[in-house]
Amino acid sequence: MIRNGKNSAGAVLKMLAGAATAALVLAAPSFADAPQAAPADTRPPNKKDAVPALPGQNRAPLAASGVEVKSKVIAKGLQEPWAIARLPGSGYLVTERTGKLLLITPEGTRSEVTGVPEVDARGQGGLMDISLAPDFSATREIYLTFSEPRGQGTNGTSLARARLSVDGSRLEALEVVFRQLPAWASPLHYGSNIEWDAEGYLYLTLGERSLPATRVLSQDRSTHLGKVVRLTRSGAPAPGNPFLNDAGAKPEVWSMGHRNVQGAAIHPSTGKLWTIEHGPRGGDELNIPRAGGNYGWPIITYGIDYPGGPIGEGVTARAGLEQPVYYWDPVIAPGDMTFYRGSLFPWKDDLLIAGLSGALVRLELSGEKVVGEERLARDIGRIRDVLEDQDGSLLIVTDEKDGVLARLTPG
Ligand SMILES: [Ca+2]
Ligand SMILES: [Ca+2]
DSSP: OHHHHHHHHHHHHHTOOOHHHHHHHHHHHHHHHSOOOOBSOOSOOSSTTOOOSSTTSSOOBBOOOOOOEEEEEEEEEESSEEEEEEOSSSOEEEEETTSOEEEEOTTOOEEEEBOOOOOOOSTTOSEEEEEEOTTHHHHOEEEEEEEEEEETTEEEEEEEEEEEOTTSSBEEEEEEEEEOSSOBSOSSOOOOOEEEOTTSOEEEEOOOOSSHHHHGGGGOTTSOTTOEEEEOTTSSBOTTOTTTTOTTSOTTEEEBOOSEEEEEEEOTTTOOEEEEEEOSBSOEEEEOOOTTOBOOTTTBOSSBOTTSSOSTTOBSOOTTSOOOSEEESSOOOEEEEEEOOOSSSSOTTOEEEEETTTEEEEEEEETTEEEEEEEEOTTSOOEEEEEEOTTSOEEEEEOSTTEEEEEEEEO
16 A cells, blocks of 8 residues: 555656645655554444544554552442542542442541432432532531432432531531532433632533433533533632623533533643543543533534434534544543642653543643543553542542542552
8 A cells, every 4th residue: 555655646746847746745645654553442433434523633642651550449348439539638538429428548447427418329320529629728618519309300410518527527517509400300411520710610510411301401501401510619600601691591601512521620730621521332522611612412422322323413523513622432431530740650741531441541641632542550440530649649439339449559
């Protein structure tokens, strides 16, 4: 093939007089013939007709860092742990999807924190994310997301705040500050991840509840389904939100057209929100949601429906709809993610993603482009959350009936 390419380019060259034109003709075949570096995942895609809209948008070259990741269990027997928050000093708060909040010491001693809200733990619901307020050291305020029973079999993602008692044994003054609307009778696609911006407002990512009737509401800005919202600490729409003056929109909405966003992180240099969402079969997406941006679901997607057919018209791009920075097919099933800032691993500024498909996914970035990918810690289980500890080691939880909180260090 390469030889034929050169021959045909050469033949064309002879017929051309201009040197500039010749250079163009030469460049084209040599680029096309360049061998593609192998990606981290070489399995065929589910959506066979998908063509990336942007260069480097999927299957980045495998970036082998040569690091062996060692895992040490801190606590085991956890009931589908969902999220970890690191307390100042020492100790970790860990949510269990089934409805408990645990305080776990670095040595693995655990105690239950009482006073959590009642959750609807059917399907994917339950107690989900946990985040300390930026001024936790002074206020002891924490934020929790959970699937809240809303009556008549319906539920929805809600955000509560509370104070953690000084002895860490209970939540005090718990108050629900935001409710995703409308509520729905669905056990699926709740989101949800809390991130704080530099101004002290919080982003909350929300799912579209999965059903055919709710999926389309990702495109309806008068609902909170399939949205990222941006809130004040008391749950009001944050100043500067894009639809504050739009009578047909929920004022909390920051971005729309999302599917099920369970992970988010603030970029340490730019301060921008990055999110990661589950696609259907194929089409997990990394996005950098801008104010008012529409991220396309379910009109455009790089995935297919679970039974095998197309989603909607089966298209991957449309004018006015934002493209993901990067996508996966087959999926990694992303939980939460974090930008690595430490020096214990040689991964400074890389994006580390908890993969429920059973890997820690590392992305090397150049600005806002993904330039390399590696799959690590493949023998641990369904990784739901990843968090950097003070010493640069990583904390993970595995979303299993006998889940673990574990520390990852270089082997
Ligand atoms: Ca996060
Ligand atoms: Ca999208």
